[in-house]
Amino acid sequence: MALPDPIARLMEELARLPGIGPKSAQRLAYHLLKQDPESVRRLATAMVEARRQSRFCSVCQDLTDQDPCRICRSPGRDASVILVVEDPKDVQAVERTGEYRGLYHVLHGAIAPMDGVGPESLRIAELGQRLLQGGVKELILATDPDVEGDATALYLARLYQPAGVRVTRIARGLPVGGDLDYADESTLVKALEGRQEI
Amino acid sequence: MRVVRIGWRHFRNLVAGGVELDAGVNLIEGPNAQGKTNLLEAVAMLAWGRSPRTQHDAQIWTAGESGYRLDGEVERRSGSFRIAVEASAQQRRRWLRGGVARRAGVDPLGSLRAVLFWPDHLELVKGGPAVRRDFLDEDLGQSSPRYQSAVRRYDRILSSRNALLRGGEPSGALLDAWDAQLAEAGLAIRAARERMVAAIAPLARESYAAMAGASPALEVRYVSGVPAQVSDAADFCAALRERRAVDLARGVTTLGPHRDDVALAIGTRDARSAASQGEQRTVALSLKWAAHRWLTEQDHGETPVLLLDDVLSELDEGRRRGLAQLIGKGQVLLTRVPNEALPAGVPVGRRLRVEGGVVEVLAP
Numbered sequence: 001m002a003l004p005d006p007i008a009r010l011m012e013e014l015a016r017l018p019g020i021g022p023k024s025a026q027r028l029a030y031h032l033l034k035q036d037p038e039s040v041r042r043l044a045t046a047m048v049e050a051r052r053q054s055r056f057c058s059v060c061q062d063l064t065d066q067d068p069c070r071i072c073r074s075p076g077r078d079a080s081v082i083l084v085v086e087d088p089k090d091v092q093a094v095e096r097t098g099e100y101r102g103l104y105h106v107l108h109g110a111i112a113p114m115d116g117v118g119p120e121s122l123r124i125a126e127l128g129q130r131l132l133q134g135g136v137k138e139l140i141l142a143t144d145p146d147v148e149g150d151a152t153a154l155y156l157a158r159l160y161q162p163a164g165v166r167v168t169r170i171a172r173g174l175p176v177g178g179d180l181d182y183a184d185e186s187t188l189v190k191a192l193e194g195r196q197e198i
Numbered sequence: 199m200r201v202v203r204i205g206w207r208h209f210r211n212l213v214a215g216g217v218e219l220d221a222g223v224n225l226i227e228g229p230n231a232q233g234k235t236n237l238l239e240a241v242a243m244l245a246w247g248r249s250p251r252t253q254h255d256a257q258i259w260t261a262g263e264s265g266y267r268l269d270g271e272v273e274r275r276s277g278s279f280r281i282a283v284e285a286s287a288q289q290r291r292r293w294l295r296g297g298v299a300r301r302a303g304v305d306p307l308g309s310l311r312a313v314l315f316w317p318d319h320l321e322l323v324k325g326g327p328a329v330r331r332d333f334l335d336e337d338l339g340q341s342s343p344r345y346q347s348a349v350r351r352y353d354r355i356l357s358s359r360n361a362l363l364r365g366g367e368p369s370g371a372l373l374d375a376w377d378a379q380l381a382e383a384g385l386a387i388r389a390a391r392e393r394m395v396a397a398i399a400p401l402a403r404e405s406y407a408a409m410a411g412a413s414p415a416l417e418v419r420y421v422s423g424v425p426a427q428v429s430d431a432a433d434f435c436a437a438l439r440e441r442r443a444v445d446l447a448r449g450v451t452t453l454g455p456h457r458d459d460v461a462l463a464i465g466t467r468d469a470r471s472a473a474s475q476g477e478q479r480t481v482a483l484s485l486k487w488a489a490h491r492w493l494t495e496q497d498h499g500e501t502p503v504l505l506l507d508d509v510l511s512e513l514d515e516g517r518r519r520g521l522a523q524l525i526g527k528g529q530v531l532l533t534r535v536p537n538e539a540l541p542a543g544v545p546v547g548r549r550l551r552v553e554g555g556v557v558e559v560l561a562p
């Protein structure tokens with residue numbers, strides 16, 4: 001028996017989300033259909049509003065609802081240190097440690113030639129602009145500890161070391177091949193402390 | 199180490215079921231194309247988490263089904279555990295231990311090791327270098343999860359670098375970044391392969407001598423795809439830079455361990471071109487025998503499970519003798535078509551019959 005159109009469409013849309021296969025999409029759809037209409041509306045509104053009100057910080061490229069973002073505007077942060085990460089979720093992971101007082105830069109990915117992702121597809125030019133403006137003493141490269149993340153770190157090091165900036169790479173206390181944001185907080189703190197010249 | 203029990207569902211042509219295996223020799227009988235090899239493949243998959251025959255799981259599950267599952271109970275001196283492999287149209291293949299998905303082979307005490315020998319392995323001698331690199335990575339490499347992870351890492355770096363070479367005009371800084379990684383991973387692999395080949399060379403020579411008698415000795419030598427003068431990462435990067443124009447023109451990386459080979463010679467004759475068919479068979483069996491001995495050493499005396507498919511035909515007296523010695527150690531699954539003679543002195547622990555996908559235990 002064919003599904004009614006609206007339900008089939010819902011499943012289709014859900015199945016487009018990362019990590020959601022057809023089976024999970026089906027489970028989620030049936031779950032939503034069982035909820036009262038008000039709670040479904042709240043979810044839908046939250047999604048629409050989050051999308052509408054978020055943009056990229058013109059300084060660090062993190063997702064934000066105000067530009068520049070809270071971290072970039074905070075007078076309490078050390079503007080001479082920039083920690084470079086692949087994704088906004090990595091900023092959240094490092095912030096959770098409560099140990100880092102510098103600023104961030106979000107690349108929105110890593111160099112991945114097999115997927116056709118080169119430096120020009122990442123927010124690397126924006127990072128160069130920040131360094132040109134001066135005042136940055138250290139760049140901490142915290143891209144993921146996998147092949148693409150390491151290549152991105154090496155590339156950035158070659159690009160900016162000649163400019164006289166101290167470039168470090170966070171230590172490999174991280175599970176190799178893992179995502180930064182899966183690491184627990186104490187591992188991340190240790191990795192930050194053990195960072196090395198690259 | 200041994201497989202105590204193995205079960206299967208929707209796997210190849212096998213009718214769902216299971217069988218207990220003997221700790222010694224399990225003789226698997228039946229006419230050709232009835233499922234004997236599938237039983238060996240199932241054990242290999244429990245060991246490696248992948249099939250030695252195909253990467254496409256849809257070819258593995260029974261026609262008309264949409265997935266398969268294998269279950270095994272493994273006993274090592276340190277304890278026993280359950281492993282499984284499953285895949286379906288919705289779920290990519292995964293290897294499980296104690297019901298939890300993991301990467302196969304990473305935990306030495308929680309893994310099944312296996313050495314497979316079947317007619318294809320004549321290619322070890324006759325085939326191209328890739329076959330011998332697979333031997334290094336898959337047979338010998340199973341003793342070292344760190345080595346296998348270095349190989350996976352190297353493969354990914356290499357594919358990325360090649361994609362970069364083919365994708366227009368990459369900047370020097372970008373290629374440098376990939377070169378540095380290729381160098382680091384490449385040197386680790388060269389060092390490991392050098393060690394492994396040095397370790398198995400005398401074992402293979404001994405095994406060959408046991409089978410071939412007074413013939414000149416078997417020489418096994420590692421031939422690195424990295425120039426000999428490269429001794430550290432800086433050298434490696436310099437060598438890559440020297441080749442950069444060539445690499446860019448061809449769109450591939452022209453030096454590194456992906457171009458390694460293992461040279462095989464009988465005395466001074468190249469085994470690939472100058473050996474007889476019979477000598478080549480003996481060389482291939484010697485390499486497998488050496489791998490079996492070496493894995494046993496690496497695993498503190500635990501013998502890997504030996505899977506022998508269709509090896510009884512084409513045996514001369516020497517190989518028959520060698521096979522009998524090899525079979526005397528640990529658990530073996532050995533296929534045979536009706537009326538094929540077993541080497542003398544092989545103690546059969548259990549006889550299984552496979553016909554039309556049905557596996558049954560025969561009275562001893």
Ligand SMILES: [Zn+2]
Pocket residue numbers: 057058059060061062068069070071072
């Ligand atoms: Zn910002």
